Amino acid sequence: MRVTLFIPCFIDSLYPQVGVAIVKILERLGHEVDYPEAQVCCGQPPFNSGYWDEARVVAERQLAVFRDAEVVVSASGSCGAMFKVFYGELFKDRPQQAEAKALGAKTFEFSEFLVNKLGVRDVGARFEGKVTFHDGCHGLRELGTKAAPRELLRAVKGLELIEMGEAESCCGFGGMFAVKFPQISTAMAEVKCNSIIDTGVETIVSNDSSCLMQIQGYINRHSPRVIKSLHLAEVLAQQ
Amino acid sequence: MSGDREPILARIAEALRAPAPRHHEPHSHENHSAASVPFREWLPPVGEDPQEQIALFARLSEMLRTEFRECGSPEDAAGHIAALAREGQWKRIALHSGDLIDSVAAKLPESLELLRIDNGYEKDAMESADAGFTECESLVAQTGSVCVTSPSSGGRVLSVFPPHHIVIASRGQMLPDLSAGYEHLAVKYQGRYPSFISFITGPSRTGDIERILVLGAHGPKRLTVLLVP
Amino acid sequence: MSSTAALPPGVQFQTDADRTTADEPRRAAVRNALGNYKAARGKTENAFASWQHAREAAAEIKYEGVNHLDRYLREFEEKFTARGGKVHWASNGAQAREYILNLAREKGVKSIVKSKAMTGEEIHLNPALEKEGYEVIESDLGELIQQLMHEPPYHFVFPCMHLKREEIGELFERELGAARTNNPEELTMIARRFLRRHFANADMGISGGNFIVAETGMISITENEGNARLTAGLPKVHVALVGIEKIVPKLSDLALLLPMLATAGTGQHLTGYNSMYGGPRQPGEIDGPDEFHVVLLDNHRTRLLADAEQRDALHCIRCGACLNVCPIFKNIGGHAYGTTYQGPIGSVITPHFRGLQDWKHLSGASSLCGACTEACPVKIDIHHHLLQNRRNAVAEKKVWWERLIWAGYTWMMKRQWAYLMAARLAPLAQKLHPLVLGTALDPMRSWTATRDFPEAAPQSFHDWWRIRKAAQK
Numbered sequence: 001m002r003v004t005l006f007i008p009c010f011i012d013s014l015y016p017q018v019g020v021a022i023v024k025i026l027e028r029l030g031h032e033v034d035y036p037e038a039q040v041c042c043g044q045p046p047f048n049s050g051y052w053d054e055a056r057v058v059a060e061r062q063l064a065v066f067r068d069a070e071v072v073v074s075a076s077g078s079c080g081a082m083f084k085v086f087y088g089e090l091f092k093d094r095p096q097q098a099e100a101k102a103l104g105a106k107t108f109e110f111s112e113f114l115v116n117k118l119g120v121r122d123v124g125a126r127f128e129g130k131v132t133f134h135d136g137c138h139g140l141r142e143l144g145t146k147a148a149p150r151e152l153l154r155a156v157k158g159l160e161l162i163e164m165g166e167a168e169s170c171c172g173f174g175g176m177f178a179v180k181f182p183q184i185s186t187a188m189a190e191v192k193c194n195s196i197i198d199t200g201v202e203t204i205v206s207n208d209s210s211c212l213m214q215i216q217g218y219i220n221r222h223s224p225r226v227i228k229s230l231h232l233a234e235v236l237a238q239q
Numbered sequence: 240m241s242g243d244r245e246p247i248l249a250r251i252a253e254a255l256r257a258p259a260p261r262h263h264e265p266h267s268h269e270n271h272s273a274a275s276v277p278f279r280e281w282l283p284p285v286g287e288d289p290q291e292q293i294a295l296f297a298r299l300s301e302m303l304r305t306e307f308r309e310c311g312s313p314e315d316a317a318g319h320i321a322a323l324a325r326e327g328q329w330k331r332i333a334l335h336s337g338d339l340i341d342s343v344a345a346k347l348p349e350s351l352e353l354l355r356i357d358n359g360y361e362k363d364a365m366e367s368a369d370a371g372f373t374e375c376e377s378l379v380a381q382t383g384s385v386c387v388t389s390p391s392s393g394g395r396v397l398s399v400f401p402p403h404h405i406v407i408a409s410r411g412q413m414l415p416d417l418s419a420g421y422e423h424l425a426v427k428y429q430g431r432y433p434s435f436i437s438f439i440t441g442p443s444r445t446g447d448i449e450r451i452l453v454l455g456a457h458g459p460k461r462l463t464v465l466l467v468p
Numbered sequence: 469m470s471s472t473a474a475l476p477p478g479v480q481f482q483t484d485a486d487r488t489t490a491d492e493p494r495r496a497a498v499r500n501a502l503g504n505y506k507a508a509r510g511k512t513e514n515a516f517a518s519w520q521h522a523r524e525a526a527a528e529i530k531y532e533g534v535n536h537l538d539r540y541l542r543e544f545e546e547k548f549t550a551r552g553g554k555v556h557w558a559s560n561g562a563q564a565r566e567y568i569l570n571l572a573r574e575k576g577v578k579s580i581v582k583s584k585a586m587t588g589e590e591i592h593l594n595p596a597l598e599k600e601g602y603e604v605i606e607s608d609l610g611e612l613i614q615q616l617m618h619e620p621p622y623h624f625v626f627p628c629m630h631l632k633r634e635e636i637g638e639l640f641e642r643e644l645g646a647a648r649t650n651n652p653e654e655l656t657m658i659a660r661r662f663l664r665r666h667f668a669n670a671d672m673g674i675s676g677g678n679f680i681v682a683e684t685g686m687i688s689i690t691e692n693e694g695n696a697r698l699t700a701g702l703p704k705v706h707v708a709l710v711g712i713e714k715i716v717p718k719l720s721d722l723a724l725l726l727p728m729l730a731t732a733g734t735g736q737h738l739t740g741y742n743s744m745y746g747g748p749r750q751p752g753e754i755d756g757p758d759e760f761h762v763v764l765l766d767n768h769r770t771r772l773l774a775d776a777e778q779r780d781a782l783h784c785i786r787c788g789a790c791l792n793v794c795p796i797f798k799n800i801g802g803h804a805y806g807t808t809y810q811g812p813i814g815s816v817i818t819p820h821f822r823g824l825q826d827w828k829h830l831s832g833a834s835s836l837c838g839a840c841t842e843a844c845p846v847k848i849d850i851h852h853h854l855l856q857n858r859r860n861a862v863a864e865k866k867v868w869w870e871r872l873i874w875a876g877y878t879w880m881m882k883r884q885w886a887y888l889m890a891a892r893l894a895p896l897a898q899k900l901h902p903l904v905l906g907t908a909l910d911p912m913r914s915w916t917a918t919r920d921f922p923e924a925a926p927q928s929f930h931d932w933w934r935i936r937k938a939a940q941k
Contacts, residue, residue, distance in 0.1 A: 007929050013891045014922050016929035023933075035933050040881045046874045048836065050858030051866075054874040058881045089852075141838035170795045174835025181482075181833050182914040187489040187799035188835070189919065191499070217919030242557035242567065247712070247766050251538040254774035259535060262780060262849045263527035278525035278724045283515040283737070299737070335754065356754060362668050362702070382727065382738040394754030395701035399694050399741075417723035417738075425719070432684055434551065434750045434760075435701075437743035438726070443694040444740055447610035447626065448652040449633055450501045456609055456656055457663060458694020458741065 001118075004034045004069035006107070008079040008209075009041040015209045018075055021237035022110060025123055026073075039065045042082040043090075048175045052090060059090055063099050071117070072107040075233070077139025077208045078175075083107040085142045109139055111207050111232055115148040122155035125236045130160045130201040133232075134192070134215065136208030137170050149207050149232050156235060166195035173214035189218035197223055204229040285381045285415040292380035292413050293466070299383025303441030304454060306463040313339075316407060316465040317346035320372070323403070323463065324351050333360070333368035333401060335393030339467070340374050343407050356393055371401035371459070375408050376436075377423050378464065381416035384440040385464060386424070388433040395435045404439075404459040409467050477806055478829035484804040485833070494630055495799055501629050502792050508735025509789075515737065526728050527847040530783035533682070533715040537773065540682035540715045541764065547685025551747030554761045561591030564763050568593065568674070568707055569600060571761060575705055577602060577671040581663075583689070583696035584608040585676030586624050586786065587709045587765050590808045590821075593674070604674075605666045607695035609659050616643040622802035623810065625733050625788035630801060663695070673699035673757070677710035678785065679725065680764075683718045685746055687762060690729060692740035700745055706757040708745070712764050713773075713782035719744070725785060732845040733787035772820040778853050781816045783846045790840035790850055796833060805830060812840035816853040824861050831857035894924035 003026050007019040026033050042062060047055035062083075066072055074080030084107050087100040114120045133153060139145040153161050172178065172188025179185075193215060196204055204219075204227060206212050212229040219227050286292060293309070300307035310316040320343070323329070331352040334340060344353060354364055373392040375385045385406050387398050398404050414420050417438070424436065443458030454460050475483065488494065513519045533540055545555045558564035564587075572580070580602050582588065594615075597604050606615040610627030614620065616639055621627035628636070633650045640646040646658045675696050679688040687708045689696045700706045716725065722742070730736040749756030772782055791797045791811030802810045807818050807827070815830035831854040840850040862870075880886045904910045906917070915921055 009887075012929045013894055013924055016925045016927060016932055019929040020932060037930060037934065038884060040884070040887045043881075046877060048855065048858070049870060049874070050855075050860075050862035051870070051874045052859050052862075054878045057878045061882065137835065137837035137839075141842055168839070170835050170837035170839070172795070172835060174837070177833070177835045179912075179914040181485065182917065183482075183486050183489045184796055184799055184833060185835070186918040187495070188795045191795070191799070213922055214919065217915070217921060220920040221918065241555070242563060243559040243766070244557040247557050247559060247764070247770065248538050248541070250766070250770040251541070251712075251773060254770050255535060255537065257774070257776040259531075259776045259779040261527075261531060263524045263531070263847045278522060281516060281518045281522035281525060282724065282727060284517050359754060366664070366668065384738060389750070389753040389756065395697065395756050397754075399697045399701065417726065418720060421720045421723055430684075432686070432744075432746050434747040434753060434756055435743065435745060436686075437697065437741055438738065440736075440738045440740055440742075442740075444692050445609050445656060446692075446734070447608075447613070447628055448631075448636055448655055449497075450504055450626075450629070451633075451652040453653050453656040455660065456693035456695070457607065457660055457667075457698060 002032045002034055002070050004036065004066060004072045006039065006066070006072050006074045006079065006083070007035065008074070008076045010213070011075050011209050014213070015231065018209055018231040018233050021231065021233035022073070022075055024237045025233060029118065029120060029123065034069070036065045042079045044079060044082050045175055047082070047086060047090065056090055059087055060096065063087075063096055063103060066103055067099070069106065071113075072103070073113045074107060074109050075231070076210065077109050077136040077143060077145060078210060080107055080109040081138040081142035109143055109145055109207060111148040111152055112143065112145055115151055121151045123152070123236050125155075125238055126157040127235050127238050128158040129203055130162055131203040131205045131235070132162050132164045132196055132199045132201045133167065134171065134196075134204055134206040134211055135168050136206055136211045139207050140168060145207065152232065152236060153205065159235070162199045162201055164195040164199045166192055169195070171211045171214045173210050175210070178214060185214070186218070189214055190222070193218050193222065196227065197225075202227055205232055205235055207232045279416065279418050282416065283381055287415075289410065289413060292415055293410070295380045296378060296383055296413065300464065303383050305383060305441050306461065307466070308463070309466045311468070313342040313467055314346050316343045316467055319465060320405060321348050321351070323370070323405075324348070327369060327403065329369035331368050332370045332372050333365060333397055334372035335374075335397060337374045339407055339409060340372065344372070356397060365396060365400055368401040370403040370405055371397045372405045372407070373398050375406050375412065377412050377414045377420050378408050378466075379414055379417055379420045379438065382438070382440055384417070384420075384438045386420050387437050387439060388424070389435040390433050398437075398439065399458045402455065402459055403461045403463065405463045405465065407465050407467065477826050480806055481804065481829050481833065484806065485800045488801045488804045489799050494801060497632065498630060498798055498801060501626070502798060505735055505792050509731060512731045512735050512737055516731075522724065522728060523845055523847050526724055526845055527783065529716060529721045529725065530785070530846050531780070533717050534713060534773070534779065534782050537712065537715060540717055541680075541712060543682040544680050544685055544715070547683070548747060548762065551685065551750065552760075553685065553747045554759065556761060556763045557766075558763050559766050561767055564591050564709060564765050564767075565593060565596045567763055568709070569596065571705065571707065572597070572600075572602060572672060575671065577705070579666065579670045580604045580672045580674060581666050581670035581699050581703065582606050582611075583673070583675040583691065583699040584611055585674065585709050586808060587676055587711055588674065589620060590767065591765070593709070605663065605670075607663050607667070607699055608691070609656060609693060612659055612663070613639065620803065620808070623788060623791055624786060667698040667702050670703045672705045672707065673703040674707045674709065675699050677708045677714055677762075678729065679716045679722060680710055680714045681716055681719050681722070681744065686719065686744040688722060688742065688744045690726065690739045690742050694741055697741055697743055700743070701756065704757055705759045705761070706745070706748070707761045707763060709763045709765060711769055712766055713769050713784070728845040729785050729787050732789040732843065768821040772817060775820065777856060778816065778820070780848050781813065781853060783848055784813050785846060787845060789843040789845065793839040793843045795835070795837065795839070812850045812854070813848070816850055816857065819857050819861070824857070825865060828857060828861035831861070888930060891928045891930065895926060898924050
C-alpha cells in the first residue's frame with residue numbers, strides 16, 4: 001500500500017524522530033511511504049481560536065497537498081481529528097465540502113491505521129520497561145481511539161503496560177488554551193502528572209506529541225524522579 | 240393566562256423557522272408524529288415473573304435502606320408495625336382510610352393513638368405524629384420505588400412529614416418498571432390525574448456535606464414497605 | 469458576590485482562576501467528591517441494558533419538545549389551567565420578579581420557603597424578595613448552607629461540595645446558634661430542625677421545576693431530601709419558576725428521563741423523590757396549596773432557540789454531569805465562573821444569556837477535551853458549541869492582536885520557504901531564549917513559568933526526508 005504521511009508542524013520541528021519512527025515501522029511492514037513536502041499545518045491553531053477564515057486558507061492548501069493520496073496516516077490524534085472531523089465543519093456548504101469529506105474518510109491516526117486498517121498488532125518491537133499510556137483527548141473522543149494503542153503496546157516484548165487512574169483526563173494542553181489560561185492548564189497537568197508518578201513507571205507513552213510536550217514540560221519541573229516520554233511510534237520502532 | 244404570552248410564543252415560532260440538526264440517531268422513525276420514542280428496552284431489565292420482581296424490589300430496598308418486609312397477612316403487618324412502635328416508643332401514628340390500610344389498622348394495639356386525617360389535620364397534630372401510615376398506587380420493581388398520590392396515600396404531606404413512613408401494599412400492586420407505573424396511573428385516572436403524584440425511592444437523604452450519605456434530611460428518616468398477599 | 473465586580477468578566481475570571489487553581493486543599497476536596505461520583509455512575513450506567521441507546525432516545529425526546537416548543541407550551545397551559553393552575557409568561561427576570569412580588573403582596577405573605585431553583589439564582593429573586601421585607605429561607609441543605617455563607621451555589625446539583633464539615637459546623641454555630649459539631653449526621657439534623665418550623669409557617673413556597681409535562685399539564689420536581697415536597701405541600705401558595713425549555717411532550721417520557729437524570733447527575737438509579745404537580749389542591753384532596761402558579765421564564769432562551777446550530781443546548785436537563793467530568797471545573801471550582809450556570813453547559817449558554825463579547829472567555833477556557841459531550845445524557849454537542857461560540861465571537865468582533873497573529877500565521881503557512889525558514893530559525897531563537905526566560909520580555913512566559921519547553925530538533929522531519937530522498941536516488 002502507498003501510505004501518505006501527515007506530519008504535523010510541531011512534530012516536524014520539535015519531534016521529528018516520531019515521523020522517522022513511523023516511516024521505519026511502515027517500511028518494515030512492507031509498505032511504500034510517501035511524504036508530500038508541500039504540507040505545512042492543518043490549521044488547528046486559528047480554528048480553535050475561532051478564526052475560521054484564516055484556518056480555511058491553510059486547510060485548503062492541505063486539501064490540495066493530500067488530494068492524490070490513497071490513504072493518509074497522521075502522526076497526531078488532534079491533527080488527525082482536524083482532517084477527519086473538523087474540515088467537514090470548516091467547509092460545510094462550500095465548494096470544497098466533498099473534497100474535505102473525502103480527505104476525512106481516507107485519514108487514519110497512526111495506531112488506528114496499524115490495528116484497524118492493516119490488521120497488525122505485533123510490529124516486532126522490543127522495549128524493556130514499565131510504561132503508562134496517556135489517551136490524547138482528540139484521538140479518544142473525536143476519533144474513538146482507545147483500544148488500538150493498547151493492543152499494540154501489549155504485543156511489544158519486554159514492555160509492561162500499567163494504567164494510570166487519570167488515563168482519560170485531559171493533560172491540559174488544548175493548543176492556545178495552554179498559554180491563554182496557563183494557570184488552569186498547569187493545574188490540569190499537575191493532576192495528570194501526579195497520576196503518572198503514582199504508577200511508578202519511568203516512561204509515558206502517548207499517540208499525541210502535543211500532550212507529551214505539556215506532560216514532559218511539567219514533569220521536568222515537578223517530578224521527584226526522572227520520567228521520559230515517547231510517542232507510541234518511537235516505542236514500536238524499537239527492536 | 241398572563242404576562243408576555245403572545246410575544247414569547249411569537250419569538251419561539253420565529254426562532255423555530257430554522258431547523259436544528261440532530262446529534263443523535265433515534266432508533267424509531269415511524270412514530271415521529273406521535274412523538275413516542277420507544278425506550279423501555281434500554282433501561283435496566285426487569286424479569287417478567289412476579290417473584291423475580293419482588294426479589295429485585297427487595298434487593299434494591301436493601302441498597303436504598305428501605306425496610307421491605309413480606310407479610311403473610313394484615314395481622315402480620317400490624318404486628319410488625321406494633322414492634323416498630325415499641326422500638327421507637329411511638330405515641331401516635333397519622334394515617335388515612337382505605338380498605339387495605341383499615342384492615343391493618345384494626346389490628347394495631349389500642350395503646351397506639353391513630354390520628355385519621357381524611358378530613359384534614361392541624362399542622363401541630365401532624366408534627367406530633369411519630370409515623371405516617373399510607374397505602375400506595377403501586378410498587379416499582381425496576382427502581383425500588385413506591386408510587387403515591389394524593390387520593391391513594393392521604394394527601395401530599397402525610398408520606399413526607401412524619402419521621403417514619405410506613406407503606407402497606409398488596410402483591411398485585413407490584414409493577415415491573417416506571418413505564419408500567421405511569422401506564423397504571425393513566426388507566427386509573429383516565430386523564431383526570433390527581434394534583435400530586437410522587438415516586439418515592441428510599442428514605443429521605445442528602446449527600447450535600449462532603450458527599451457523606453445522611454438519611455432523614457427533611458423527609459422521613461425511615462421508610463418501611465409492608466407487602467401483603 | 470462577583471455580580472457586582474468592577475472588572476470585566478473575562479479579567480475577573482483570570483483573577484479568580486489564579487486564586488482557585490492555587491487552592492490545593494479545595495481542589496483536592498472537589499476531586500475526591502467527584503471521584504466517588506464517577507464510581508457510582510459507572511455502576512449505575514452499567515445496569516442499563518444500553519446506556520448509549522438510552523441517550524439517543526432521551527435526545528430525541530428533548531429534540532421533539534424543544535423543536536415544537538410553542539405547541540407544547542400551549543398544551544401545558546391548557547391542561548394546567550383546566551385544573552385551576554395559573555400560568556404567567558415572563559419574558560425576563562424583571563417580569564418574573566414583579567409577578568412573584570405582586571403575588572406575595574396580594575396574599576399577605578410574610579414568610580417564604582424555597583426549594584432549589586437555579587432560575588431563582590438566575591433572576592436574583594432572593595435579594596428582590598428580601599429587599600421588600602420578606603423572609604426567604606432556602607430549604608435544600610446545600611442551598612441553605614450557601615445562603616448562610618452569603619455565596620452563590622458552587623455547583624447546581626451539589627451547592628456546597630467545596631466545603632468541609634468543619635466549615636459547616638462553624639457556620640451553623642455562628643448563623644443558627646447551634647451547638648458546635650462536625651458530624652455530618654448531626655449537622656443535617658440541625659438543619660432539619662431549623663427548617664421544620666419554616667415549612668410549617670411559610671405562607672408561600674417557591675420551587676423550580678425539572679420538567680414541564682405538556683400532555684398532562686404537570687411540573688415534575690426531582691430531589692433527594694423531601695424539602696421540595698414540603699415546599700409544595702404545606703404553604704397555601706406554591707409558585708414554580710421554570711425555564712421554558714424544560715418541556716417534555718409526554719408524561720411517560722419521564723420513565724426514561726428520570727432514571728437518566730439520576731444516573732448522570734448523582735450515580736443513583738433514581739433520585740429519592742420524583743413528584744409531579746398538576747395543579748393546586750383538587751376537590752376531594754386532603755391537603756395541598758390553594759393556589760399553584762407556574763412562572764414560565766424566557767430570559768434569553770428564545771435567543772438561544774433561534775441559534776439552530778446550538779439549539780440543542782436547550783435540551784439540558786441540568787443533571788450536572790458535564791461539570792462533574794470537566795477538568796476545568798474540577799480545577800477552578802464553581803465560583804470562578806462568576807455566573808449562575810457553571811461548567812461546560814454554563815460556558816455554552818452564558819454568552820447567549822448575558823452577551824457574547826462579555827462572556828466568550830468561558831468558551832475559551834477549555835481544552836475541548838470532549839468529556840462533557842461524552843457524559844451528557846441527552847447528547848448535547850457541548851464542546852463543539854464552545855468552538856462555535858469562539859467562531860461567533862470572532863465573526864462579531866476580531867481582537868486586533870489575535871488578528872495580527874493569525875494573519876502572520878497564514879502568510880507563513882502559504883509560503884513553503886517561510887515555513888521552512890521558521891523551522892530552521894527556531895533552534896537559533898531557542899539559544900537566545902534563556903536571555904529573556906521568565907522575564908516580562910519572554911514571549912513564552914505563560915508556558916515557561918510552570919513548564920519546560922522542548923528544544924527544537926537540530927534537523928526537522930522535512931529536512932530528514934529531503935536528505936534521505938536525495939541519498940536514495
